[in-house]
Amino acid sequence: MKIYNNLSDFKKLDNAIVTIGTFDGVHFGHQKIIKQLVEKAKANHGESVILTFFPHPRMIIDPENQDLKMINTINEKAEILESLGVDHLIITPFTRDFSNQLPEDYIKNTLVDNIGTKHIIIGYDHRFGKDRSGNLSDLKSAGLHYGFTVEEIMEQDIHDVAVSSTKIRQALLEGDVSLAKDYLGYPFSIFGRVIKGDKIGRTIGFPTANIFVEETYKLIPGDGIYAVTVEMGLESEKSEVGSQKSEDNLLDNSTSQRSTLNFQLSTFKGMAYIGQRPTINGMTRNIEVNIFDFNQEIYGQDIKMNFLKFLRHDVKFTGLEALTVQLQKDKEATLDYFNSVSK
Known part of the structure; x- marks a missing residue:
């Protein structure tokens, strides 16, 4: 898996199969989505791409709130994603300027011009752009214009991801690492x-x-x-x-060990x-x-x-x-x- 710490480091692909999210914990719910991504990329002779953000958007939008704690560090997350067969991980620095992009600018600049998205797998409730005003409908409309398709993650799957993340954090705070392992899968x-x-x-x-x-x-x-x-x-x-033999060993051919x-x-x-x-x-x-x-x-x-x-x-x-x-x-x-x- 190739890791990029900025969108500018990423070379646009011909056939990028993309999903977007924080994927904290990379638990069973996340793994289901990522497996879907990897399989779709293979079936379409493309390359799987995960676009994630660091710091977590809530840390930038609500910096006074110190309660948000993450199950994974960014390095831990990358290690797990690599084990799942993802081809590319883009870690985008999340800033206020980035969050203030208009939805149409975000789609064109990030998904189309930077990544080369041909297919995107995304949740029904995905929001993006200034004031989180962009939604799934906007993505589908843009896809018709720019030539990419949109695959919606089922509502139940999104619900399971959210519930699992909450339960994992709560279990860990209570010391129940066994329950956390059941949800995480590791x-x-x-x-x-x-x-x-x-x-x-x-x-x-x-x-x-x-x-x-x-x-x-x-x-x-x-x-x-x-x-x-x-x-x-x-x-x-x-x-x-x-x-x-090393270079030093060549000076003494009698050395066998x-x-x-x-x-x-x-x-x-x-x-x-x-x-x-x-x-x-x-x-x-x-x-x-x-x-x-x-x-x-x-x-x-x-x-x-x-x-x-x-x-x-x-x-x-x-x-x-x-x-x-x-x-x-x-x-x-x-x-x-x-x-x-x-x-």
């Missing part, structure tokens, strides 16, 4: 960088990696303890035998914590993970946490000793979960 995840904490966890036998999520618009699940898997690229030393540094994606089990650490009177909301059977220093490392099961709510304990006892129970519950799903 585990909800957080991607962030490991930063230094106060190292209290290691003093009680449960060292944690503190995670910093750069994207402030990313939705974070409700406070509590979760069973998770952690993915990271670890540097490893690999001995290669009989491989093509050489060591090279490789980054390999590794996955670990663990338990994550989200909360303000009330037992030690914490003042900020933290995201931490205790990675099982792991003792490497990974400060500055980017990691991905997949949330699989909610274990318990965050509570304040009488002290570190009581917290340690509970963490041991949490670890046992996490291991029991992994054992149950592996059977």
Whole structure:
């Protein structure tokens, strides 16, 4: 999949099959529409194009509202869309100037002149242009003039998409990552960088990696303890035998083996914590993970946490000793979960 961060970077296609939307979560409802798009493109010997917007239009139109949180970051969304077989993803910067285009200008400039749309799959309630005054009827009329066809997504499908997105966000805020996974079709995840904490966890036998999520618009699940898997690229030393020699190796033909540094994606089990650490009177909301059977220093490392099961709510304990006892129970519950799903 080719990704474009601006319409001006996109080279107009001869036969673009297009859909438009934010597709936050890229859940089952979205996937149905995207599958329809990809299949239509193949059947018509065209190329599938998704036009999406960043930041989310509501962040620009209503900047005072800080309540909108997204299930996916833009990079997470792109990764999922690529896995679904989309050919092109155009990430259009959403600005007030862009939103103030007249509907007819938006159709001509964006869909026709920039993209080369021959067929567009769109919802019955799709609105666009200044004051959201453009609608499906306008698209169909323009299609007759410019030579593209319009395929309407059924009302029930649009309803299912909206309901699913709402339920996913609500489930995550309540900590119900299992229900969110049922709607998404994949585990909800957080991607962030490991930063230094106060190292209290290691003093009680449960060292944690503190995670910093750069994207402030990313939705974070409700406070509590979760069973998770952690993915990271670890540097490893690999001995290669009989491989093509490097330039340095050509100086010493007696060398039959050489060591090279490789980054390999590794996955670990663990338990994550989200909360303000009330037992030690914490003042900020933290995201931490205790990675099982792991003792490497990974400060500055980017990691991905997949949330699989909610274990318990965050509570304040009488002290570190009581917290340690509970963490041991949490670890046992996490291991029991992994054992149950592996059977």
